[in-house]
Amino acid sequence: MDYILAGISVGGQYALIAIGYTMVYGILRLINFAHGDVFMVAGLIMIYATTAMPLYLSIPLVLIITVLVGFTIERVAYKPLRTAPRMSVMISAIGVSYMLQNVALYITGGLAKTYPAIPFLSDTVTIFGATTKWVTVITPVLTIILIIALVLLIRFTKIGIAMRAVSKDFETSQLMGVKINRVISVTFIIGSLLAAVGSILYFANYPSVVPTSGAMPGLKSFVAAVFGGIGSIPGAVIGAFIIGICENLIRSLSIGGVSLTPFSDAFTFALLIVILCVRPSGLFGEKTIDKV
Amino acid sequence: MKSLLITNQQKAKKINTYTNIVLFVALLAVLVVIDMTSNSFDMIVKVLQKGCVYAIVAVSMNLLNGFTGLFSLGQAGFMLIGAYVFSIFSVKDANRATVFSFSGEPLVDFELPLIVAIVLAGIVAAIFAFLIGLPVLKLKSDYLAIATLGFAEILRTIIQWDKLGRLTNGSFPISKLNSFKDLLKDTPFDKLSYVIPFFLVALVCIGFIALLIKSTYGRAFKAIRDDEVAAEAMGINLAKHKMISFVTSSFFAGIGGAMYAVYVGSTNAAPFTSALTYEILLIVVIGGIGSLSGSILASFLYIASQEWWLRGLDSGEFMGLRLPLFRNGFRLVVFSVIIMIFVLFFRKGIMGDKEFSPVGLFNGIVSLPKNIAAKFNKKSKKSTKAEVTE
Numbered sequence: 092m093d094y095i096l097a098g099i100s101v102g103g104q105y106a107l108i109a110i111g112y113t114m115v116y117g118i119l120r121l122i123n124f125a126h127g128d129v130f131m132v133a134g135l136i137m138i139y140a141t142t143a144m145p146l147y148l149s150i151p152l153v154l155i156i157t158v159l160v161g162f163t164i165e166r167v168a169y170k171p172l173r174t175a176p177r178m179s180v181m182i183s184a185i186g187v188s189y190m191l192q193n194v195a196l197y198i199t200g201g202l203a204k205t206y207p208a209i210p211f212l213s214d215t216v217t218i219f220g221a222t223t224k225w226v227t228v229i230t231p232v233l234t235i236i237l238i239i240a241l242v243l244l245i246r247f248t249k250i251g252i253a254m255r256a257v258s259k260d261f262e263t264s265q266l267m268g269v270k271i272n273r274v275i276s277v278t279f280i281i282g283s284l285l286a287a288v289g290s291i292l293y294f295a296n297y298p299s300v301v302p303t304s305g306a307m308p309g310l311k312s313f314v315a316a317v318f319g320g321i322g323s324i325p326g327a328v329i330g331a332f333i334i335g336i337c338e339n340l341i342r343s344l345s346i347g348g349v350s351l352t353p354f355s356d357a358f359t360f361a362l363l364i365v366i367l368c369v370r371p372s373g374l375f376g377e378k379t380i381d382k383v
Numbered sequence: 384m385k386s387l388l389i390t391n392q393q394k395a396k397k398i399n400t401y402t403n404i405v406l407f408v409a410l411l412a413v414l415v416v417i418d419m420t421s422n423s424f425d426m427i428v429k430v431l432q433k434g435c436v437y438a439i440v441a442v443s444m445n446l447l448n449g450f451t452g453l454f455s456l457g458q459a460g461f462m463l464i465g466a467y468v469f470s471i472f473s474v475k476d477a478n479r480a481t482v483f484s485f486s487g488e489p490l491v492d493f494e495l496p497l498i499v500a501i502v503l504a505g506i507v508a509a510i511f512a513f514l515i516g517l518p519v520l521k522l523k524s525d526y527l528a529i530a531t532l533g534f535a536e537i538l539r540t541i542i543q544w545d546k547l548g549r550l551t552n553g554s555f556p557i558s559k560l561n562s563f564k565d566l567l568k569d570t571p572f573d574k575l576s577y578v579i580p581f582f583l584v585a586l587v588c589i590g591f592i593a594l595l596i597k598s599t600y601g602r603a604f605k606a607i608r609d610d611e612v613a614a615e616a617m618g619i620n621l622a623k624h625k626m627i628s629f630v631t632s633s634f635f636a637g638i639g640g641a642m643y644a645v646y647v648g649s650t651n652a653a654p655f656t657s658a659l660t661y662e663i664l665l666i667v668v669i670g671g672i673g674s675l676s677g678s679i680l681a682s683f684l685y686i687a688s689q690e691w692w693l694r695g696l697d698s699g700e701f702m703g704l705r706l707p708l709f710r711n712g713f714r715l716v717v718f719s720v721i722i723m724i725f726v727l728f729f730r731k732g733i734m735g736d737k738e739f740s741p742v743g744l745f746n747g748i749v750s751l752p753k754n755i756a757a758k759f760n761k762k763s764k765k766s767t768k769a770e771v772t773e
Contacts, residue, residue, distance in 0.1 A: 168727065171727055182668045186665065190723055196712045197716045200710075303658075306656075349546060353545075356540055360534070363530065371526060
């Protein structure tokens with residue numbers, strides 16, 4: 092029970108990050124390698140913000156700064172490469188990721204920064220006989236609320252319709268008068284906002300943040316997005332929950348007395364490879380047909 | 384007119400060959416001098432050694448990504464295998480018990496000659512590549528990238544597993560490895576054991592890849608890169624050629640990993656993360672995707688500026704400047720800004736998809752002012768145009 096609860100919670104956090112990956116991929120066909128590092132940056136900002144101001148100010152500040160970081164990255168590093176081959180943009184994303192890590196290394200001086208205990212979130216609670224932190228309970232609820240809001244946004248608002256149009260056909264929607272750059276900016280803003288929320292929830296469970304702490308959750312969320320079918324938001328969410336739960340269940344299992352705990356990370360990737368071989372476009376992905 | 388053109392080309396080719404030979408001999412002489420006069424801990428020795436290692440891996444990645452068009456991110460995983468295979472068979476007999484003292488009796492209780500262990504590292508990496516390639520090479524572009532990245536991460540976990548401790552020493556490093564210094568002791572080449580062996584291994588590996596690219600296989604690779612469907616229609620066996628490229632690339636990545644272990648002197652799984660793959664990919668892109676000489680050049684420039692030239696930014700004084708900004712870590716910030724500038728404004732890299740040739744270099748230098756002027760003209764024209772439309 093403990094493990095399933097933890098799994099659902101981690102799954103929710105992955106889902107929030109995975110949406111950023113999947114939306115960007117849906118529109119730009121770009122694996123945004125820097126997304127995991129944006130998530131890490133949000134964690135660091137939280138640490139610095141809480142030392143200077145009370146919580147009710149620092150949380151909105153974290154969200155705003157993270158959104159600004161995401162927006163700036165898109166404008167500076169991806170927009171000039173709009174007409175370049177996809178490979179160049181991906182390299183640029185890797186470059187940004189490298190840069191964010193190095194800047195974080197410089198600012199923190201290479202020391203692990205202790206994550207502040209957020210009142211309420213870090214308090215413990217007992218549910219179904221399992222003792223856990225409040226954050227474990229809140230995460231899935233918050234995730235689902237945010238996702239419903241996002242789905243409504245995409246379904247019914249003008250910008251949401253524009254997003255769907257752009258992800259279907261980039262050039263045609265441009266010809267139809269959709270302002271591509273605005274749509275892309277909004278995508279990055281939403282992605283970074285969700286990553287910031289995910290970061291607050293995620294790091295509440297961990298004692299500290301280092302410049303590379305974004306890499307693993309980032310990679311796993313990306314795996315979740317691919318697993319669910321990249322480009323599909325419900326796919327990313329379901330994929331993230333499956334991966335979060337499986338990863339935590341593996342920790343509790345053992346085969347023939349050999350604990351499988353060290354393999355929880357490896358298992359995620361094994362699951363990915365199996366899915367890719369059976370269904371190359373993920374669980375809910377669109378099938379692509381090669382035209383000659 | 385046509386014959387004139389041909390003779391001009393032939394002339395250029397001849398000049399190229401001669402100058403290349405002269406340059407090569409000069410380079411070898413310089414390296415010999417460096418080797419004779421330096422200590423193992425001198426910065427130039429470290430940079431040249433690491434540069435050679437990165438050059439091998441970058442060229443092997445270029446074979447896959449630049450020449451075959453397979454976007455794979457598994458290089459760090461194959462380097463990891465290479466490094467471990469080499470290290471397991473290269474712990475000195477006398478030190479084995481202490482190195483493995485935390486993990487129990489080592490399974491491998493003999494050491495192989497240095498060169499044999501390096502080649503074995505490549506072979507084992509190639510076998511793993513073959514097994515991984517069977518399911519993975521059917522995937523396309525981004526999916527292939529993420530699947531190979533996933534395999535690299537899985538390998539890293541398995542290697543650190545404590546149940547394999549008797550083989551891999553678990554998460555403890557395998558240290559006290561054989562080195563070229565030991566190999567060349569008591570031979571006339573004793574003094575040449577720092578840079579020259581690395582250089583020779585890199586030369587052999589890169590030479591082999593260059594020959595492969597020039598062969599019919601190489602042409603098939605390029606055909607696959609340019610258009611898979613057309614290549615298949617021309618009778619190229621896609622699965623077979625992709626596999627050849629993948630296995631060859633991994634073989635040399637394995638050798639690169641082994642050389643990395645020689646360079647560091649000990650091995651653990653920590654450096655072989657996906658960040659290492661990204662680093663190599665950046666080198667390939669900076670050098671120019673599809674240019675071997677570009678990859679080599681970029682490897683040395685990358686390592687030299689990362690490890691050496693920008694060092695002053697960390698220690699407080701850079702090119703005579705002293706700023707409070709210069710403290711630990713600033714070097715890497717500047718370095719990543721330089722990389723971003725490269726990625727954004729010099730998309731084709733140093734060499735584009737051309738190879739190094741002295742005549743080309745000469746022509747390039749001669750026409751440099753003209754090209755820069757042309758670039759500025761284009762820019763000013765563009766900006767005036769933009770003003771008009773606005």
